[in-house]
Amino acid sequence: LTPGETHGDSNAYLGAQHKLWFGEEAPEPYSGDAARVVLGERLREHNLFRSLLQLAEKSGRKIISEEWLLHELGRMEAALADAAKAKRLLDSLLSLCAHARYKAPGTDAVGPLLRVHVHLWMRELSRMVASVDKPPRMAFSDDLKGEALKNHLPVMHCRECGAMGWGGTMRANDEQVSTHLQEFYKAFFGQLPTLRFFFPVDGVGSGGPDQGEFTHRLCGHCLTVNSADAKTCSRCGAEDRLIHVLVHDRTRRRQEETEADISCPYCESASGLTILGSRSASLTSVALGQIYASPFNLEKQALAFSDNVQDASHRSGFFAARTYRVNLRTAICRAFVEAGAEPTLADLEPLFLDYWKKQLDERDFVGIFLSPDMEWLHDYEELKENGKIPAGSNLVRLVERRTAWEIASEFGYISRIGRTLEKSGAAIAYPEPKLIQGAAAGMRDLLRERAGGFGSVAERELSNLLTGLVHRLRTGGGIYHAELDGYVEQGGNTFLLNRQNHMPKFSNAGRAPAFFYQGTSRVQRFEKLVAGGTSMSWSQRWAIKNLHSVPGLDAESAGIVIEEAVRALTDAGLLEERSAQGNRIWGIRPGLLKVTAKVELMTCRHCGHSISCAEAERAQWEGSPCLRLACRGTYGRQAPIQDYFGDLYRSGDVERIRTAEHTGMLDREDREKIEKRFMARGADRRATDPNLLSCTPTLEMGV
Numbered sequence: 098l099t100p101g102e103t104h105g106d107s108n109a110y111l112g113a114q115h116k117l118w119f120g121e122e123a124p125e126p127y128s129g130d131a132a133r134v135v136l137g138e139r140l141r142e143h144n145l146f147r148s149l150l151q152l153a154e155k156s157g158r159k160i161i162s163e164e165w166l167l168h169e170l171g172r173m174e175a176a177l178a179d180a181a182k183a184k185r186l187l188d189s190l191l192s193l194c195a196h197a198r199y200k201a202p203g204t205d206a207v208g209p210l211l212r213v214h215v216h217l218w219m220r221e222l223s224r225m226v227a228s229v230d231k232p233p234r235m236a237f238s239d240d241l242k243g244e245a246l247k248n249h250l251p252v253m254h255c256r257e258c259g260a261m262g263w264g265g266t267m268r269a270n271d272e273q274v275s276t277h278l279q280e281f282y283k284a285f286f287g288q289l290p291t292l293r294f295f296f297p298v299d300g301v302g303s304g305g306p307d308q309g310e311f312t313h314r315l316c317g318h319c320l321t322v323n324s325a326d327a328k329t330c331s332r333c334g335a336e337d338r339l340i341h342v343l344v345h346d347r348t349r350r351r352q353e354e355t356e357a358d359i360s361c362p363y364c365e366s367a368s369g370l371t372i373l374g375s376r377s378a379s380l381t382s383v384a385l386g387q388i389y390a391s392p393f394n395l396e397k398q399a400l401a402f403s404d405n406v407q408d409a410s411h412r413s414g415f416f417a418a419r420t421y422r423v424n425l426r427t428a429i430c431r432a433f434v435e436a437g438a439e440p441t442l443a444d445l446e447p448l449f450l451d452y453w454k455k456q457l458d459e460r461d462f463v464g465i466f467l468s469p470d471m472e473w474l475h476d477y478e479e480l481k482e483n484g485k486i487p488a489g490s491n492l493v494r495l496v497e498r499r500t501a502w503e504i505a506s507e508f509g510y511i512s513r514i515g516r517t518l519e520k521s522g523a524a525i526a527y528p529e530p531k532l533i534q535g536a537a538a539g540m541r542d543l544l545r546e547r548a549g550g551f552g553s554v555a556e557r558e559l560s561n562l563l564t565g566l567v568h569r570l571r572t573g574g575g576i577y578h579a580e581l582d583g584y585v586e587q588g589g590n591t592f593l594l595n596r597q598n599h600m601p602k603f604s605n606a607g608r609a610p611a612f613f614y615q616g617t618s619r620v621q622r623f624e625k626l627v628a629g630g631t632s633m634s635w636s637q638r639w640a641i642k643n644l645h646s647v648p649g650l651d652a653e654s655a656g657i658v659i660e661e662a663v664r665a666l667t668d669a670g671l672l673e674e675r676s677a678q679g680n681r682i683w684g685i686r687p688g689l690l691k692v693t694a695k696v697e698l699m700t701c702r703h704c705g706h707s708i709s710c711a712e713a714e715r716a717q718w719e720g721s722p723c724l725r726l727a728c729r730g731t732y733g734r735q736a737p738i739q740d741y742f743g744d745l746y747r748s749g750d751v752e753r754i755r756t757a758e759h760t761g762m763l764d765r766e767d768r769e770k771i772e773k774r775f776m777a778r779g780a781d782r783r784a785t786d787p788n789l790l791s792c793t794p795t796l797e798m799g800v
Contacts, residue, residue: 107392110393111127114193134200136210140197141210145174224239227250233263238278251264258363262345263294266284288357295315322344325341385789392750400790416791423745460785463496468499505576509575510608512571525692527713530713533671540664544559544658555646565639574609586677589623610622611624612624613684628652630652640655693712696709700732700735757771759791
């Protein structure tokens with residue numbers, strides 16, 4: 098049962114299941130006791146329902162695993178031998194069982210036909226490894242013993258471009274990768290020069306990305322790194338598991354020390370590479386975010402138990418912070434759909450604020466949209482305590498400014514990280530194709546005037562070049578916004594952003610909006626368009642990759658191409674040029690980015706890299722070169738898929754998760770106050786009231 102099923106109407110879903118099982122329309126109203134009693138009578142007559150009860154009695158257990166139940170049903174009913182089909186049938190049947198009621202003869206008492214409890218048990222994804230093999234197999238390192246651990250390595254992935262590989266450590270002059278996990282974790286988080294990443298380069302289809310001399314062969318038996326042309330492992334002599342890999346072992350000097358460069362070798366994201374895994378608190382946050390947003394959940398309250406007071410206190414804040422964006426994305430979709438048009442990114446911010454301020458009073462507007470890192474504000478504390486915003490407070494304005502910034506971020510610098518609107522296919526910001534096409538035509542004329550050798554350049558190649566540049570700038574966060582004016586003027590100094598109470602805090606090494614720049618002084622946060630000397634920037638290499646019709650394009654010529662590209666985009670009005678600290682800086686004008694719910698998924702036919710684009714851009718992206726510079730492939734349209742989070746954002750409820758700690762460390766007065774606000778109902782209920790208590794299991798709850 099996905100969020101978009103039957104438009105979030107549980108009665109419609111149950112009615113559809115009733116018709117499938119019994120071949121007749123469900124009685125109306127299906128939510129009434131009379132109809133639910135009739136359903137109970139029909140279920141008691143059904144053979145599969147009786148089989149279900151027989152199996153429950155046969156098991157002799159109070160809790161039955163779904164796997165065992167499906168297996169036994171398959172043995173009893175030949176039609177249920179298909180496990181996938183049997184699972185869908187079981188979900189459907191159990192939903193009817195939970196809805197059905199039983200009326201005792203001679204009385205008016207109505208109760209559940211069956212008390213159905215569903216338990217979801219999850220194991221945290223900690224210390225995850227994968228075999229060095231084709232294809233790799235994931236495993237928990239704690240489940241592997243002895244020899245089995247010797248050919249498994251930690252799994253790495255890029256949050257931005259999706260590249261995946263293995264991680265390990267190697268000392269200078271070593272040929273074998275160490276499988277010691279603690280050593281690897283220490284090297285990764287400490288950025289030690291012993292850190293190594295290995296990315297398989299046997300792409301989809303024949304061959305793989307052309308990495309040239311940077312490829313090696315990693316033995317899947319003994320984890321020895323061999324030369325690219327090796328036929329047998331130099332250490333163990335094996336021939337059957339020599340994996341063609343890109344070895345990423347770059348280092349850099351910082352404060353007179355050598356440290357590992359952990360930027361992604363494919364998209365060059367400085368903070369994209371991370372270890373694959375998820376602890377229990379993160380998994381629980383994802384589950385809570387889905388449960389509270391689901392339109393099928395009518396009781397949006399929960400208790401989260403932890404083993405000790407310290408964990409309960411930590412998770413109270415953690416759950417609130419990690420579920421904030423799910424609520425915001427759902428609210429963006431709601432306002433966007435109600436608008437009934439495709440606004441620009443600049444117009445979406447006031448549209449969102451106007452829509453939700455009409456739906457909510459100021460108190461609830463703050464309660465739903467105030468960011469977790471702003472809860473320390475005194476005015477919000479007073480709102481929680483007394484239910485009123487203090488006179489003369491600027492709290493509402495601060496929430497408006499922060500929400501406007503979060504909307505811009507959702508379509509900009511965090512658009513490719515996590516379960517975003519863009520990656521889930523719910524919404525995307527894009528430049529109108531006619532702007533790109535007009536800029537490409539103007540650029541072709543400028544190139545022919547400026548330098549020789551560009552007479553044969555095709556307009557389609559230039560269009561691909563410009564599309565890729567704008568995509569990289571947008572997803573890097575290079576979109577002008579009122580909150581970023583000082584940040585841009587100071588050359589990417591996040592100190593100015595961190596001083597503002599309503600803005601998120603940016604760390605020195607963390608991700609921040611990146612604009613294009615060119616100049617003599619280095620700007621660490623921004624991306625240089627044209628590198629000096631014989632080295633080349635991403636943009637220069639992207640130009641060389643696209644302009645096939647221009648033979649012998651070198652670093653200098655590619656620099657000329659990029660200069661004309663940003664000039665053409667600026668002339669078209671899509672980019673705006675500013676000056677800061679002796680540098681020229683380019684960013685996208687938000688008024689030239691349209692926001693649409695018509696999203697297409699494009700996948701490289703060679704390496705499998707995926708991107709999202711607007712339906713209006715599909716013709717431009719289809720057949721264009723892969724954004725991974727080393728890949729020879731081109732993008733093609735991927736068949737539509739049902740994305741769970743896309744459905745959730747489009748049809749879910751806007752329900753902010755407000756948490757409170759509920760442990761023995763609280764004074765009785767504070768604990769009773771939390772309990773009272775948690776149990777508040779109707780007109781007495783506020784959006785700032787807790788709807789999730791983080792508890793310890795030994796405390797008498799009183800709720």
